[in-house]
Amino acid sequence: MRRLLVIFALMSALAAGCKMPGQAGHDGSEWREMTVERLPDMNSPRGSHRTLAFGEEIVVLGGHTDGFKPIETSEYYADGAWHTVPMFYSHINGFAAPLQDGRVLLGGGSEQDFGIGQSWGTEVYDPAAHAFTAVGIMTRKRAMSSALTLPDGRVLILGNWRADDSWEIWTPEGGFVPGGALSPGWGEPYVLPAGPDDYIIFGPWDSLGESPGGRVDHLDGTVEDAPLLEEWALLPFYYHFPEHLQIADYTYLIPAVSRTTGEGTILKVASGKFSLLELEEPLPATGPKGHPISWGQIQVDRPARLAWVQGYDMVSGGICFARIAYDATFDGGKASATYFYADPPEDGFPVTSARLLPGGRLVLAGGTDWKKGTSPLLVDNFKNFATAYVFHTEQARKAGIPLWVILGSLILVGGCILLIVRSSRNSNEQPEAPVDESKLNRNLMEQMNALIEEKELFRRKDLRITDVASELATNKTYVSAFVNNMSGESFTTLITRYRVQYAQKLLQEHPEMLLDDIADQSGFSSRTTFFRSFKAVTGMTPQEWKKSVR
Known part of the structure; x- marks a missing residue:
């Protein structure tokens, strides 16, 4: 009995959880300190690169190194080390577009040292093979361009810097096809779907570096005015993927700052119409130390209904994130925010876009130096960093009992039952009738499956057996063995x-959904994982399976 009391006390302690330490900012906002994990340095310092995450695997692509010189390599982080892979081109300030098969199309960028000129070249990165394939040249040289993957798998490309601009289309089978001219053109524009066959283009500046004000172009040539963009300026140099900004069909979140006060905010673009995201309180202008904060890039975690806004302490160089819970805005409510902060290391945090990882973690790999006390947009491209950091915040979970508590309780309850059985057998009392332990385990497995199905736990990207084992202060082998012994397959399998079955349901019930959205909604951490897992379970790609059930 004493052992049982200890176990139940442990269960109560696990369920109680713990809170991260926090402190109040000078404007009353509560800030929570992040745990910073420093990864091994990359093999090369780099800036103006692209950082991607394929599940747990971090990949940095191209950019420039010290001296503002192009670097034609990529690196991926696996097994505790960075591995270098040669590229065809550097793509300094080029574009990257995730393809429907899990690969990534890269193109354009500055041609020479010091970020001068434009370039023609394109290539496709395959994260499964860690290899690049050259796929031809665009219809014009480009730098500071953007790309959008269309529902049919084609890629729309536009934008240029200090040169003429136009849009063009790339197809995996047919290469590049020219489209219409854009005059004036766009530098590093946003290009977003506003409807089934409507695409809007807007940005921080035109292709000559001038402010476009409230101008919004449509791909069909029509032009609109968005007065809100006259009041709120869009931020340059924060490269974005349209998929990482989307909170609903044709609805996106965009970072902006006041043209008069410098205050940061979040714009909502819904079906091409601009408004302010309703927040319970404005993004704080100062951090926990009273220093001004420069807010920037946004990344959306759609399954968790959360958006992450990246910021820098302009005095100390510390990094911060605002976690925006926007779910209430769909019902007329306001979004709430939680703020996280990390003091800089001795050599400082570089300026680059962080990338969201599963479990509410963010990675900052490489980047350029900047003079503290100024805007982080004013960087020193001649000095770059090879450092890499992972920022650990609270786990991004929906309301309800955390998964580790549910699974931990089930396993501990199962242990309690077996402990009772074994204790009774070893006691001096009259032995009771034998208990079928395999039946108890089967019942426990059925309960776990029922919880996973009813609460749709499989839709959580941070659903990792290592997390469960860590929270239970045990090892993943113990948790894995329980599932494997009862189901004959691994926890991951x-x-x-479950995720593939849910994706099949969405493919049937919502044929209009993009495959990227289906992967997100089903809990897959990346397009690559979605396609590989779907084919492993069904023997077909998602497109093939969708056609087969029509």
Whole structure:
């Protein structure tokens, strides 16, 4: 009995959880300190590169190194080390577009040292093979361009810097096809779907570096005016993926700052119409130390209904994130925010876009130096960093009992039952009738499956057996063995099957949904994982399976 009391006390302690330490900012906002994990340095310092995450695997692509010289390599982080892969081109301030098969199309960028000129070249990165394939040249040289993957798998490309601009289309089968001219053109524009066959183009500046004010172009040539963009300026140099900004069909979140006060905010673009995202309180102008904060890039975690806004302490160089819970805005409410902060290391945090990882973590890999006390947009491209950091915030979970508590309780309850059985057998009392332990385990497995199905736990990207084991202060082998012994498959395989089944349901019930959205909604951490897992379970790609059930 004493052992049982200890176990139940442990369960109560696990369920109680713990809160991160926090402190109040000078404007009353509560800030929570992040845990910073420094990864091994990359093999090369770099800036103006692209950082991607394929599940747990971090990949940095191209950019420039010290001396503002192009670097034609990429690196991926695996098994505790960075591995270098040669590229065809550097793509300094080029574009990257995730393809429907899990690969990434890269193109354009500055041609020479010091970020001068434009370039023609394009290539496709395959994260499964860690290899690049050259796929031809665009219809014009480009730098500071953007790309959008269309529902049919084609890629729309536009934008240029200090040169003429136009849009063009790339197809995996047919290469590049020219489209219409854009005059004036766009530098580093946003290009977003506003409807089934409507695409809007807007940005921080035109292709000559001038402010476009409230101008919004449509791909069909029509032009609109968005007065809100006259009041709120869009931020340059924060490269974005349209998929990382989307909170609903044709609805996106965009970072902006006041043209008069410098205050940061979040714009909502819904079906091409601009408004301010309703926040319970404005983004704080100062951090926990009273220093001004420069807010920038946004990344959306759609399954968790959360958006992450990246910022810098303009005095100390510390980094911060605002976690925006926007779910209430769909019902007329206001979005709430939680703020996280990390003091800089001795050599400072570089300026680059962080990338969201599963479990509410963010990675900052490489980047350029900047003079503290100024805007982080004013960087020193001649000095770059090879450092890499992972910022650990609270786990991004929906309301309800955390998964580790649910699974931990189930496993501990199962342990309690077996402990009772074994204790009774070893006591001096009259032995009771034998208990079928395999039946108890089967019942426990059924309960776990029921919880996973009813609460749709498989849709959580941070659903990792290592997290469960860590929270329970045990090892993943113990948790894995329980599932494997009862189901004959691994915990990962079990969850993957649930995710694939849910994706099949969405493909049938919502044929209009993009495959990227289906992957997100089903809990897959990346397009690559979605396609690989779907084919492993069904023997077909998602497109093939969709056609087969029509």
